């Protein structure tokens with residue numbers, strides 16, 4: 001059984017995947033290993049388009065993998081990616097929240113430099129959120145509202 005975690009930046013995909021399975025896979029970690037530099041450096045040097053190509057390649061490779069896989073927030077922006085996820089016969093858990101909560105969680109996270117958070121204004125980021133929100137809903141097999149919940153409460157809800 002494969003479980004994908006999807007949702008906007010800051011929704012806790014990486015955190016929750018780690019708590020759900022010791023041997024979880026984070027797509028961003030796989031990408032960083034492949035490109036040999038931080039994602040923010042790659043965005044600046046090669047552009048977002050180049051990142052999206054590698055992201056799609058990695059998704060294709062992982063789509064038949066067993067276990068828990070944390071995606072990056074932009075995975076739903078490609079029609080092909082959404083098709084791969086829907087066809088994978090996997091559980092697709094959407095960690096859903098309002099933009100204010102997500103913005104706060106991204107802002108507090110000093111361990112991860114997110115290029116879109118650095119390069120965009122709050123208003124621009126909210127526009128991206130509003131474009132993506134229906135796409136997460138569209139492919140999710142389970143929706144978990146995360147606002148006001150601790151990671152422990154969230155994994156309990158997922159396991160139930």
Ligand SMILES: Nc1ncnc2c1ncn2[C@@H]1O[C@H](COP(=O)(O)OP(=O)(O)O)[C@@H](O)[C@H]1O
Nearest residue numbers: 008009010011012013014015105109149150151
């Ligand atoms: N339920 C939660 N409540 C409070 N903070 C959270 C929660 N889930 C994640 N965080 C924090 O939010 C930040 C982003 O989490 P992360 O797992 O990296 O999200 P994502 O992978 O979806 O971008 C981290 O600093 C993390 O510790």
Ligand SMILES: O=C(O)C1=C[C@@H](OP(=O)(O)O)[C@@H](O)[C@H](O)C1
Nearest residue numbers: 008009010028072073074114115
């Ligand atoms: O939303 C996005 O476009 C991105 C989200 C990031 O992952 P997280 O959602 O884990 O922060 C990472 O893949 C990259 O910075 C792009």
Ligand SMILES: [Mg+2]
Nearest residue numbers: 013014028070
């Ligand atoms: Mg992450």
